[in-house]
Amino acid sequence: MDSTTLNPGLQFPDDVVFRGYAAPVRIEADVHDLEVVGQIPAALNGAYFRNSADHCYPPLLGKDIFLNGDGMVHCVRFENGHADLKTRYVRTEKFRRERQARRALFGAYRNAFTDSPEVAGCDNNTANTSMLWHHGKLYALKESGRPYELDPMTLETLGERDFNGALKSRTFTAHPKLDPETGECIAFGYNTEGVPDPWIEIYTIDPEGTLTRTERFEAPYCSMVHDMLVSRHYIAFVVCPMTSELERIQRGEPYWHWDNTRTTWVAVIPRREGVAQMRWFRSARPVFQTHTFNAWEEDGPHGTRLHLEHFITESGWLSQFPDLHDPSAEEKPPFGERWTLELGLPHDGFEVRRFIQHVGEMPAIDPRYAMKRTRHYWFGTSNTDLGPMLPWGPKGPPFTCLAHLDNETGKLDFWYAGADSSPEEPHFVPRSADAAEGDGWLLSMVGRRAENRTDLVILDALRLSAGPVAVVKFPCRVHEGFHGQWVNASALAR
Numbered sequence: 198m199d200s201t202t203l204n205p206g207l208q209f210p211d212d213v214v215f216r217g218y219a220a221p222v223r224i225e226a227d228v229h230d231l232e233v234v235g236q237i238p239a240a241l242n243g244a245y246f247r248n249s250a251d252h253c254y255p256p257l258l259g260k261d262i263f264l265n266g267d268g269m270v271h272c273v274r275f276e277n278g279h280a281d282l283k284t285r286y287v288r289t290e291k292f293r294r295e296r297q298a299r300r301a302l303f304g305a306y307r308n309a310f311t312d313s314p315e316v317a318g319c320d321n322n323t324a325n326t327s328m329l330w331h332h333g334k335l336y337a338l339k340e341s342g343r344p345y346e347l348d349p350m351t352l353e354t355l356g357e358r359d360f361n362g363a364l365k366s367r368t369f370t371a372h373p374k375l376d377p378e379t380g381e382c383i384a385f386g387y388n389t390e391g392v393p394d395p396w397i398e399i400y401t402i403d404p405e406g407t408l409t410r411t412e413r414f415e416a417p418y419c420s421m422v423h424d425m426l427v428s429r430h431y432i433a434f435v436v437c438p439m440t441s442e443l444e445r446i447q448r449g450e451p452y453w454h455w456d457n458t459r460t461t462w463v464a465v466i467p468r469r470e471g472v473a474q475m476r477w478f479r480s481a482r483p484v485f486q487t488h489t490f491n492a493w494e495e496d497g498p499h500g501t502r503l504h505l506e507h508f509i510t511e512s513g514w515l516s517q518f519p520d521l522h523d524p525s526a527e528e529k530p531p532f533g534e535r536w537t538l539e540l541g542l543p544h545d546g547f548e549v550r551r552f553i554q555h556v557g558e559m560p561a562i563d564p565r566y567a568m569k570r571t572r573h574y575w576f577g578t579s580n581t582d583l584g585p586m587l588p589w590g591p592k593g594p595p596f597t598c599l600a601h602l603d604n605e606t607g608k609l610d611f612w613y614a615g616a617d618s619s620p621e622e623p624h625f626v627p628r629s630a631d632a633a634e635g636d637g638w639l640l641s642m643v644g645r646r647a648e649n650r651t652d653l654v655i656l657d658a659l660r661l662s663a664g665p666v667a668v669v670k671f672p673c674r675v676h677e678g679f680h681g682q683w684v685n686a687s688a689l690a691r
């Protein structure tokens with residue numbers, strides 16, 4: 198047989214991004230009636246959608262970062278105590294072109310200069326980061342591209358969306374904020390032409406899905422702006438020294454570098470008056486905001502006090518992107534910080550308080566309390582009093598625990614997931630529309646590493662250490678992911 202006409206075998210690299218529990222899954226599954234240990238609460242009627250980065254093909258350049266996998270959405274649909282699983286790739290332009298070619302055509306993360314010539318000018322969006330449910334539509338989001346709309350029942354990709362032509366930018370954040378009082382979605386885009394620049398655009402989308410307002414401002418430099426903060430009357434962006442330059446990516450270097458010679462800035466923009474009234478505040482340290490809990494205001498002796506609550510590290514995200522000056526620099530852990538900005542005073546400093554002393558990430562709040570003072574906070578963490586740390590994976594150290602902070606009592610409560618088990622982002626679902634803040638359930642995908650399987654765990658959000666109310670057992674592994682979204686059955690039905 199003439200082997201010269203055969204393509205080489207498809208094989209993923211033997212490294213931390215593609216090996217063991219992190220290995221690509223690539224299975225589009227439908228499992229009806231998952232095994233359930235315990236009782237799924239009757240109030241949990243709806244669907245939990247979660248996005249992940251699951252490389253469909255071995256990387257074009259022989260290696261890649263975790264962050265650059267293809268968007269694979271996992272959905273667990275709950276109905277009357279039953280749970281069904283559905284997983285589907287988002288049919289992005291990148292996915293479609295590569296599947297047709299049966300190999301990778303796009304190169305490094307957001308770096309068109311490393312792509313195959315046959316996909317020149319094509320969109321490299323992987324749509325792999327988060328899910329948005331707004332105006333009755335479901336979107337898969339990635340900050341380097343536009344939203345992809347999915348059918349919430351079938352997960353079929355319906356197409357890339359630009360809100361009827363109103364979104365001019367090529368990019369749209371994976372962390373928009375939903376205003377529980379007005380029903381608006383506040384979002385933003387940066388690097389709006391698909392290449393590094395210091396401009397940030399802010400969007401307002403009304404409850405009917407019309408993009409009603411776009412505003413634009415220039416930051417001090419081009420920064421990775423992964424998340425945002427919105428209170429009742431203000432929007433805030435943390436501009437961190439995770440920087441990009443066109444010349445560097447043209448040379449084939451990573452899109453981002455951590456440059457701790459730069460200052461971390463905070464832009465504060467009144468929601469009503471807009472960027473014409475924006476102010477800049479200056480951080481005393483070069484720090485990186487990983488993800489946000491919430492922002493809220495109160496009256497102080499000098500006028501309005503704005504509190505920004507988020508996870509902050511004193512390094513960049515070095516497991517994904519290098520340090521510009523020190524290739525051997527090590528990633529530092531994130532802690533929960535509250536930054537208090539006195540808007541009535543003229544100075545550009547602010548007070549920093551570490552309100553979560555445990556290393557943590559993937560923050561969650563009760564979404565009905567977004568943009569106002571919050572009592573309950575949840576996050577992923579590890580606690581060596583309860584069990585040993587797990588070996589680092591391709592996106593940093595896996596969590597071993599979920600934690601709840603009651604900010605009124607100061608009490609921290611942990612759920613330890615068990616040896617070889619790694620919970621992912623917690624997601625809060627209220628027990629009912631009018632339940633008190635925090636009264637509800639915490640959902641989390643949990644890696645069962647020794648069994649090469651995944652569970653979806655349901656905990657009483659205010660009694661984590663009591664252990665799961667129910668464990669929904671998948672017969673297979675779904676890829677570790679990022680961010681999810683709960684949608685009630687009544688909203689899905691509409």
Ligand SMILES: [Fe+2]
Binds near residue numbers: 326371372423679680
């Ligand atoms: Fe994120």
